[in-house]
Amino acid sequence: MRLSVLPAFGDNYIWVLRDGGPALLVDPGDAAPVLAAAADDGLEPAAILLTHHHPDHCGGVPALLERWPALPVFAPDDARIDLDCERVGEGDTLRLLGHDARVMAVPGHTSSHVAYLVDDHVFCGDTLFSLGCGRMFEGTAAQMHDSLQRLAALPGHTQVCCGHEYTLANARFATEVEPGNAALAARLVEAMDQRAAGRPTLPSTMASERACNPFLRCDMPQVRAAAARQLGHAPADGVETFAALRGWKDVFRA
Ligand SMILES: [Zn+2]
Numbered sequence: 001m002r003l004s005v006l007p008a009f010g011d012n013y014i015w016v017l018r019d020g021g022p023a024l025l026v027d028p029g030d031a032a033p034v035l036a037a038a039a040d041d042g043l044e045p046a047a048i049l050l051t052h053h054h055p056d057h058c059g060g061v062p063a064l065l066e067r068w069p070a071l072p073v074f075a076p077d078d079a080r081i082d083l084d085c086e087r088v089g090e091g092d093t094l095r096l097l098g099h100d101a102r103v104m105a106v107p108g109h110t111s112s113h114v115a116y117l118v119d120d121h122v123f124c125g126d127t128l129f130s131l132g133c134g135r136m137f138e139g140t141a142a143q144m145h146d147s148l149q150r151l152a153a154l155p156g157h158t159q160v161c162c163g164h165e166y167t168l169a170n171a172r173f174a175t176e177v178e179p180g181n182a183a184l185a186a187r188l189v190e191a192m193d194q195r196a197a198g199r200p201t202l203p204s205t206m207a208s209e210r211a212c213n214p215f216l217r218c219d220m221p222q223v224r225a226a227a228a229r230q231l232g233h234a235p236a237d238g239v240e241t242f243a244a245l246r247g248w249k250d251v252f253r254a
Contacts, residue, residue: 051125108144156207
């Protein structure tokens with residue numbers, strides 16, 4: 001399948017996945033870029049997949065349903081997504097455009113957040129970012145850590161399709177945590193080149209995230225040591241390491 005992306009707002013990405021015909025749209029927070037692509041490039045949506053209820057991920061759906069009234073919409077079971085849609089949850093498999101789309105519950109950023117695995121693409125919304133992760137608005141550190149661990153267990157070649165372009169800002173924090181990580185240093189150079197050329201830094205690969213993203217590396221000695229410096233004591237486990245990193249990142253200014 002062919003992956004492309006429509007930028008929206010300041011730093012959101014609407015993902016577009018297709019075989020050549022109609023496309024799956026992930027998290028159309030704004031209808032305008034989709035309508036423009038329909039007019040300019042003949043983009044024709046086949047279905048909408050929503051990862052979570054935040055307006056910058058769902059807000060464009062009503063206008064898209066006005067344009068394409070029969071368009072199926074898939075969303076987590078959350079009353080805050082007030083749309084006529086098919087509700088999905090952990091373990092569901094959808095059959096879309098002849099491909100299986102597996103649903104993973106990944107709570108933490110929000111309580112009902114889901115990710116969609118379509119072939120070797122994972123659409124992870126605001127749970128996993130390149131070199132970072134989402135803020136924990138509704139979940140616990142244990143939930144978010146578990147969600148990230150299950151995403152990290154996907155095959156290394158999995159294309160990581162995140163909801164926002166946050167990679168460079170995340171890289172500054174990741175480098176603070178692991179200044180000696182050579183893979184991270186190389187990824188930062190790559191991301192700077194991509195942004196300088198006006199390109200997205202995404203998708204990333206899960207192998208790259210496992211090598212570079214501190215939030216997926218809570219069991220690494222150097223990441224535990226960085227967390228220990230924040231905590232003032234050695235973290236008991238990966239969850240405490242994760243919680244220390246997340247709290248540190250919340251107040252981090254590069
Ligand atoms: Zn969000």
